[in-house]
Every structure is written in structure tokens, then in C-alpha cells.
Amino acid sequence: MSAVTGGGGNEVLPSPEGALNRGTLLMPAFWVLALLLVAGLARMAMFLRESITVYPVATVVAVVLFALYAVPFWVFVGGLDFMEREPRTLLATAFAWGALVATAVAIPGSGALHNVLAKLISPGFATTWGAAIVGPTVEETVKVLGVFAIVLVAAAQVNSPLDGVVYGAMVGLGFQVAEDVVFAVNAVAVEGQGDRISPVVVTFFLRGFLAGLWSHTLFGALAGFGVGYLVVRTDRRLPWRIGVAVLAFCGSWACHFLWNTPFLLDGPVEGALGVLLILVVxxxxxxxxxxxxxxxxxxxxxxxxxxxxxxxxxPEIATDAELRALGSGTRRASARSHAHHRAGMRARVAVRRLQRAQAHLAVSLSQATGPGETASVTRFTREVRAHRSSLVRLGHPEALAPDTKGGTLRSAFTLTGAAGIIMMALWAAISALGGR
Incomplete structure (x- = not known):
């Protein structure tokens, strides 16, 4: 890995050869990762085979529901890093680690640690606090190992702490989806009424819709940030980087602990309002x-x-105003909206393509150390100029985000409104599931 000083610290540059290459196949870590994924796949396949044998309809519905549930999360997480998108193969690998390896390890591991708590302290303590202690300890550990696995097989792709966030979130998403499928099928078995889909639907709303917004994907993202910081920030002393990584992991553990703790479960507020209070707190x-x-x-x-x-x-590549817009997701969106307002949908599309080409060019410039990278710079320079020409023809030559007064206040109102809509939707869902 090579590094340059940028923005006050060292940033590891992306590999010009992509995520996986011939050298990767010679790495022992790659084959260990592949073996673990195959073992996890076999374990999950065994579970699904047994479930389909007993509850074919419920199992298929559970898999389909949570697979569809994962799509918007995948799109959102994959788009977090606008400047340098992560390779799809590595995103899929991270997801597979969470869904296959982490799940296969966490289920028996959590059961074993729960029994240890019951023997060391008391069965009552394990029943009350076991989920809050065991879940974060086992699950967050095995999930963060997935991010380290990505680093070992494709270190050059983890070139900023944000990359660690993306891979950590994707591991968490995979774990969340696989675990929810297991819980949904188990709910059918616990109900004891045969191959019915109603327990699956209830599980989908409880663990997907109500709990999914602040669950494993978030926990994994926070721990992944620590791994990314540890790997990338080589301008910092190693003890400091290790400390940040440990703190990030402890943060993910604490968030998971808070979510699983029995706190507020028997609180003074009952019904839908009580459940909503738990979600908020x-x-x-x-x-x-x-x-x-x-x-x-x-x-x-x-x-x-x-x-x-x-x-x-x-300025033909990027004007000062475009550079200001390119560095912020909010301003990039504002620049596209401004183009749409002034010159229509075609201008909006052209601005987005220009921003994407500028981002590709910036990444290519960071890699420009040989003939291959020079060709890449030439290619994306040509694309930037082509999109610029399209904007000029549309009468909107600059992809700028207009400076508007009250932007912060407007953003606050927007966030407040979005939070209100989410809360109303949660209230409706809780009420539909039996809260009053």
C-alpha cells in the first residue's frame, strides 16, 4: 500500500488493480476466508433445508421478505462513499461474512456463553441480562473480524475510515438479514400452528421495520470505522490507532448492550407509547x-x-463552486436540484454524470503512478469534458450549489419532519401489532 499526506493525515490509496487479482489468490488469508464462507454456507443451507422440510411456505416467505428488506439498505450503504465506491465483490464478501460466517458462529457461541453466565452467576441473571451481555460480546466480535478479513485480502481497498464504515455496515446487514430469517422460522415453530406465515410477518415488522433502523448495520458500521482508522491513519502512532479501534468496538458493544438491555421493558409507560419510548431512548x-x-x-x-x-x-475540469459542492452530499444534491430548476431533467442528469466523472477522475489522480493510471486519468478527463459540453449546450455550464440563506434551519426542519413521519409510521406499526 502506498500513502500520501492529504487533509491533515495519511490516506492509503486504492489499488489500481482492483479488489481481487492474481496476487490475492496466492494469499493464505484469501483461502482461509473462502473456507470460512463455504463452511458458513453449508451451515445455513442445512438450516434452510430443515426449515423448508417442515415449514416450506413460511421459510420461503421469510427469505423473500428479508431479502427485499436488505435491498434499500444495500443501496444506501453502498452509496455512502460517493468519491470512491467500493468493489461489488468486496461488498458481497462482507455481506456474506455477516450472513454466513457470523451467524454460524454467533448462534452456538451465544448459547455457550449464556450457559457460562448461568453457571458463574445464576440462571435468573442469565435470563434477565444474558441477551444484553452475550449478544454484543459474541456477535460484535465475530462481525468485526469480517472487516479485518476484508483488510487482509484487499488492504488497498480500505483507504479511508469511511471504507471501514461501509464494510462494517455491510457485515452487519448480512448478519441482520440471516438472523432475522432464523428468528422468523423459529417464531413459526414456537407458535406450533403449522406452516403459517403470520409469525413471519410479525417478526418482519418487529425485527425488520421497528428494530432494523438501529440494529446490527449501525453497530457494524461503528466497529468498522475503528478498523478503517487503524489501517489508514498511519500518520498517528500505533497505540493511538489501536485505542481508537478499541473505543469504536466498545461503542458498538455499548450500543448493542443498550438495545438488548431489559431497561424500560417493564417501565411505567405501556402499550404503543411504551414501545415507542424504548425505540427512541x-x-x-x-x-x-x-x-x-x-x-x-x-x-x-x-x-x-x-x-x-x-x-x-x-475550471473546465472543476470550478471552485463545483469543488465546494463535490465535497458534500447535501451540496451535490442541491447542485442537481438547481440544474433541474434552471434547465430541466436533462441538466440534472448531466450534473450527476459530471459529478460522478469528477469523482472518478479524483480517484484516478490519486493512483497516477504508471501508464495504466495515466490512461485512466485521460479517460475520465475526457468524460468530464464531455459532460461539461452537455451542460453548456443546455445553458447551465456550471454544476454549482446555490448559496441559500437559512440552509441550516431548513435542514433542521427537514430532519424534524422526517423524524416525525418515521415516528408516526412506527406508532402505526406498533398499534397494528397489538399496542394501544
Missing amino acids: KGIPPLLLIAYVVRRAHEREAEFYVALLAALHN
Whole structure:
């Protein structure tokens, strides 16, 4: 891995050869990872075969529901890193680790640790606090190992803490989907009424819709940030980087612990209002924490790549206003909306393509150390100019985000409104599931 100083620290550059190459196949870590994935696949296949044999309809419905549930999360997580998208093969590997390896290890591991708690302290303590202690300890450990596995087989692809967030979140998403399928099928078995889908639907709303917004995907993202920081920030001393990684892991453990704790379960507020209170108190803090971490990591990475474009001093490639817009997801969206307002949908599409080409060019510039990278820079420079020409023809030559007064206040109102809509939807779902 090579590194350059950018934005106040060292940033590891992406591999020009992509995520996987011939050298990867010679790595022992690659074959260990492959073996673990195959073993996890065999374990999950065995579970699904047994479930389909007994509850064919319920099992298929559970798999389909949670597979569809994963799609918007996948799209959102995969798009977190606008400047340098992660290879799909590695995203799929991270997801597979969570769904296959982490699940296969966590189910028996959690049971064993739960029994240890019961013997060391008391069965009552294990019943009350077992989920809060055992779940985070086993599950967060095996999930963060998946991010380390990605680093071992494709280290050059983890070139910013934000990459660690993306891979950690994808591991968490895979675990969340597979675990929810297991819980849904078990709910059918516990009900004891045969091959019915109603327990699956209830599980989908409880564990997917109500709990999914602040569950394993968030926990994995936070722990993944620590791994990314450990690997990337080589300008910091190793003890400091290890400390940040440990703190991030402890944060994911604490968020998971808070979510699983019996706190508020027997609180003074009952019914739908009580459930909503639990979601707010236990779910909102982790959501705000990871949102802050992601924003800071995104800003740091954007500063690095935008600086490479700014060093060209070429307004045909990127104007000052476009550079300001490119470094922020909100301003990028504002630039597209502004183009749509002034010149229509074609201009909006052209702005998005220009922004994407500028991001590709910035990444290519960071890799420009040989003939292959020079060709890549030439290619994306040509694309930027082509999209610029399209904007000029549409009468909107610059992809800028207009400076508007009250932007912060407007954003606050937007977030408040979105939170209100989410809360109303949660209230409706809780009421539909039997709360009053």
C-alpha cells in the first residue's frame, strides 16, 4: 500500500488493480476466508433445508421478505462513499461474512456463553441480562473480524475510515438479514400452528421495520470505522490507532448492550407509547452517533480527493463552486436540484454524470503512478469534458450549489419532519401489532 499526506493525515490509496487479482489468490488469508464462507454456507443451507422440510411456505416467505428488506439498505450503504465506491465483490464478501460466517458462529457461541453466565452467576441473571451481555460480546466480535478479513485480502481497498464504515455496515446487514430469517422460522415453530406465515410477518415488522433502523448495520458500521482508522491513519502512532479501534468496538458493544438491555421493558409507560419510548431512548443515540461518525469520515475523505482536483487549477475540469459542492452530499444534491430548476431533467442528469466523472477522475489522480493510471486519468478527463459540453449546450455550464440563506434551519426542519413521519409510521406499526 502506498500513502500520501492529504487533509491533515495519511490516506492509503486504492489499488489500481482492483479488489481481487492474481496476487490475492496466492494469499493464505484469501483461502482461509473462502473456507470460512463455504463452511458458513453449508451451515445455513442445512438450516434452510430443515426449515423448508417442515415449514416450506413460511421459510420461503421469510427469505423473500428479508431479502427485499436488505435491498434499500444495500443501496444506501453502498452509496455512502460517493468519491470512491467500493468493489461489488468486496461488498458481497462482507455481506456474506455477516450472513454466513457470523451467524454460524454467533448462534452456538451465544448459547455457550449464556450457559457460562448461568453457571458463574445464576440462571435468573442469565435470563434477565444474558441477551444484553452475550449478544454484543459474541456477535460484535465475530462481525468485526469480517472487516479485518476484508483488510487482509484487499488492504488497498480500505483507504479511508469511511471504507471501514461501509464494510462494517455491510457485515452487519448480512448478519441482520440471516438472523432475522432464523428468528422468523423459529417464531413459526414456537407458535406450533403449522406452516403459517403470520409469525413471519410479525417478526418482519418487529425485527425488520421497528428494530432494523438501529440494529446490527449501525453497530457494524461503528466497529468498522475503528478498523478503517487503524489501517489508514498511519500518520498517528500505533497505540493511538489501536485505542481508537478499541473505543469504536466498545461503542458498538455499548450500543448493542443498550438495545438488548431489559431497561424500560417493564417501565411505567405501556402499550404503543411504551414501545415507542424504548425505540427512541435505545435507538436514537446509536443512530446519531454513527451519523456523526459517517459525516466526519466522509468530509475527511472528500477533502483529500477534492484537493487533487483543485490542484489542477482547471475550471473546465472543476470550478471552485463545483469543488465546494463535490465535497458534500447535501451540496451535490442541491447542485442537481438547481440544474433541474434552471434547465430541466436533462441538466440534472448531466450534473450527476459530471459529478460522478469528477469523482472518478479524483480517484484516478490519486493512483497516477504508471501508464495504466495515466490512461485512466485521460479517460475520465475526457468524460468530464464531455459532460461539461452537455451542460453548456443546455445553458447551465456550471454544476454549482446555490448559496441559500437559512440552509441550516431548513435542514433542521427537514430532519424534524422526517423524524416525525418515521415516528408516526412506527406508532402505526406498533398499534397494528397489538399496542394501544
